[in-house]
Amino acid sequence: MQRVLIANRGEIALRIIKTCKKMGIETVAIYSDADAGLPYVQEATTAVRIGEPPVAKSYLQAQQILHAAKNAGADGIHPGYGFLSENAEFAELVEKEGLIFIGPKPETIRLMGDKVASRAVMMQAGVPVVPGSEGGIAALEEAKEIAERIGYPVMLKASSGGGGIGMVKCADNGDLEKSFASVKARAKAYFGSDEVFLEKFILNARHIEVQVFGDGNGNIVHLFERDCSVQRRNQKVVEESPSPFLSDQARAQLFETALNAARAVDYKNAGTIEFIFDEQENFYFLEMNTRLQVEHAVTEEVTGIDLVEWQILTARGEALPKNQEDIKSKGHAFEFRLYAEDPEKFLPSPGKIELFEVPAGEGIRVDYGYKSGDAVTPFYDPMIAKCILSGETREVAMERARAFFEKLTITGIKSNAPLFTKILTNPDFTKGNYTTSFLQTKIKT
Structure with missing residues (x-):
């Protein structure tokens, strides 16, 4: 190219x-x-x-x-x-x-983009999936029967959806009745298909994903995990690698499962396999994202590998530059998604950025989309930048992150920067003791 x-x-x-x-x-x-x-x-x-x-x-x-x-x-x-x-x-x-x-092969994108079909492929490959419906659900009564069989709470999801869109937690039959038609309509509007399915909602869950890479010639590797459990409305807010939650045994099982999942579809290029963990470290396949992830920078910081470069190399037919045994994870990294957002209402806050200045120094990387004087418009996702802070240990990386957000300057618009200071000073977060409900229960967003 x-x-x-x-x-x-x-x-x-x-x-x-x-x-x-x-x-x-x-x-x-x-x-x-x-x-x-x-x-x-x-x-x-x-x-x-x-x-x-x-x-x-x-x-x-x-x-x-x-x-x-x-x-x-x-x-x-x-x-x-x-x-x-x-x-x-x-x-x-x-x-x-x-x-x-x-990117991946079109047939892989199509297969893994269908959440129902991808579940079936993973089950056939021996990858554990969250208990749920066998396929798409056409009628509310069918949804109720399945929900009562697997037990509430459940997640009602768009089969072709992703990124938290078309996804609703239902605590009982009443919630399911209220949500069924609206989720189908949202799925149709966003993804062109109104097919939905049900999964058991895992309480006190961790959301952990594995970066995988294939060259299309049978070589598939993992590049370790990212913990994406700090979320709001099923949207990731903070990611880190490595996860502070996993034991060595669970981590090894996770990587082998992720590789089996990637091999099952003869994966090529960059992909991410997402899992949900319960409190006992049992884990289940959620979905596969057949693209580069927003949070890919976290993996780059701990491995020293340029994932975009690998994407280009494998897309033009070259072999993976490294074997699995040559890929190492070193240190710790966080990514914070900086948004033009009202920090109290948690709604987009578009406008002109008067001044945007970020501190520089060791362990600081900022992937920005805007500069001082640019306008964040209401037409697109309001992410201004990704702030990636890394260090030799999790504690060093956290300390750099705290200092970074103390010195960060952004005026003219509201941002969610104050939220990150709250997260970084919360004792549960500093101990690595958090789940997907962390923001709702500990930070009260």
Whole structure:
């Protein structure tokens, strides 16, 4: 690949540009009218206007993006995450046009994007799954019967969903009756299919995922785990690696299970297999994300491996640069998702950033999407930057994180930075004693 079009925006586009520059690859940025002045547009080799601000008129316009790639002389397309990154039809169109899709095979994206079908594949491979429905559920009465059989509480989920969208916890039949039609409608609106299914809700759970990588030639490795249990409304807020929860025995079992799951679909490129843990360290498959994760930087900091570089290498047919025994995890890293958000109402707070200054120093990495003077618009996810703090130990990394947020300056808009200070000074978090209900029960968000 000599020139890559990035079918995305903001911080992930800038992150991909950074690696492409290191590899001597030219980049093509696409932008909507709302994003014309953002840093990633200026940093790319060339940039192409893709449409009006709404995503349906810009970043989801597959044919326009392909047209831009061909006109700009790109020979590869990196989808980033979100938007078209897990759209199998888009990946197929890219390959049909003779371009390289920097991601998994389209058939894998399609299979693992269907939560019901992926559960079946994992069960066949011997990977434990959360007790739930065998397949999609068409009627409310059927949902009630299954929920009563596996026991409340349950999670009602969109079969084609992800990222916490189309997901509702139901404590009893009443909740299920209230939520069933609305979840189906939301699933149809966001994912094009109204199919839903049920899973047992695991109480006092930890959400832990494993980064996997395959080269399409039978070589598949893991790059350790990330603990993503600090969540609000099923959306990740803070991630860390390694998990402070896992015993050595559970960690070894987790990695072997993740590799078995990846092998079951002959996985290629970067992927993440997500698991839910109960209090006894029993774990169950949740889903597989067939793309680069927002939190990939945590893994990069503890392994020293550039995951975007590996994506490009494997996409163009090269073998994995390292074998499993050569991949080591060293130290500890956290990632904090900095949002333009009202810290009291926890709602997006778009506006113009007057001043955005981040402290520099050892163990500090900031993957930003905006700079001083830029406007965070209401059209897209309001993440301003990802703040990654690392150190030789978890305690050192936490201390650096506390100092970082004390010195961070962001004016003109509200942000969720105060939330991170609360988290970092909470005794349960500092001890690593937290679950997916941590924010709701300990921080009262």
